[in-house]
Amino acid sequence: MLFELKNSFDVNHLLISFTCLIFILLITNIYKVSLLQKILLFSISINLFFFNFLAINNNFYSFKNHLPLHLCYLTEIGILLSLFIKNHNFTTWMLLNATFGAITALLNSNLDSSNSLIERLHFFISHSNLALFTFILYKSRFKIKYSNLIFSINANLILLFTIHLFNYTFSTNYLFTFAKPKGINISYLLPEWPFYYFFLITFGLTSYYVTFILFNTKSKIYQ
Numbered sequence: 001m002l003f004e005l006k007n008s009f010d011v012n013h014l015l016i017s018f019t020c021l022i023f024i025l026l027i028t029n030i031y032k033v034s035l036l037q038k039i040l041l042f043s044i045s046i047n048l049f050f051f052n053f054l055a056i057n058n059n060f061y062s063f064k065n066h067l068p069l070h071l072c073y074l075t076e077i078g079i080l081l082s083l084f085i086k087n088h089n090f091t092t093w094m095l096l097n098a099t100f101g102a103i104t105a106l107l108n109s110n111l112d113s114s115n116s117l118i119e120r121l122h123f124f125i126s127h128s129n130l131a132l133f134t135f136i137l138y139k140s141r142f143k144i145k146y147s148n149l150i151f152s153i154n155a156n157l158i159l160l161f162t163i164h165l166f167n168y169t170f171s172t173n174y175l176f177t178f179a180k181p182k183g184i185n186i187s188y189l190l191p192e193w194p195f196y197y198f199f200l201i202t203f204g205l206t207s208y209y210v211t212f213i214l215f216n217t218k219s220k221i222y223q
Contacts, residue, residue: 036132075101093152108187
């Protein structure tokens with residue numbers, strides 16, 4: 001049992017994640033929403049540009065691994081768009097994915113010893129951006145309607161089906177539709193494909209619902 005837990009949680013990963021989360025909580029309590037949005041815009045833009053530039057420049061960019069087709073990286077790009085496109089359905093979809101992605105990735109890692117420092121920095125900055133986006137919307141008292149929740153679920157189902165077809169066509173594993181993620185993560189405790197994916201979907205739907213409830217409660221942290 002201890003061996004299984006050791007292979008499911010990386011202490012160093014958790015410490016870095018905790019540090020990132022503390023930093024995000026500090027700045028969201030200090031700065032106003034307008035400034036936080038500018039910080040987020042800058043962070044996402046710099047992160048996307050420099051990761052792709054450095055990956056290509058250092059000749060380790062891989063079509064099978066580095067396209068932004070995992071949910072969290074797609075969401076990061078979507079968040080960037082949502083800062084300019086004011087659409088409640090789209091923003092809600094990004095929010096629900098960001099909350100799910102931040103929780104999942106800051107507790108688990110799909111990286112191993114073969115990944116470079118650039119990839120690790122990109123991972124933590126990207127998922128910290130998701131967490132920051134969640135806190136910004138919570139601080140701004142963003143509301144999620146039930147219709148927004150249903151839209152987001154349907155949008156993710158379409159996205160999942162599309163990425164699955166892409167994976168099947170090009171022998172890739174984006175969104176982990178064919179194999180568990182590598183690295184030290186909770187999927188080690190789960191059964192093999194396709195059963196582990198049922199758990200991921202269930203966890204995602206649970207995260208969606210909890211976020212929906214949280215963003216519609218009367219008592220707010222930031223008052």
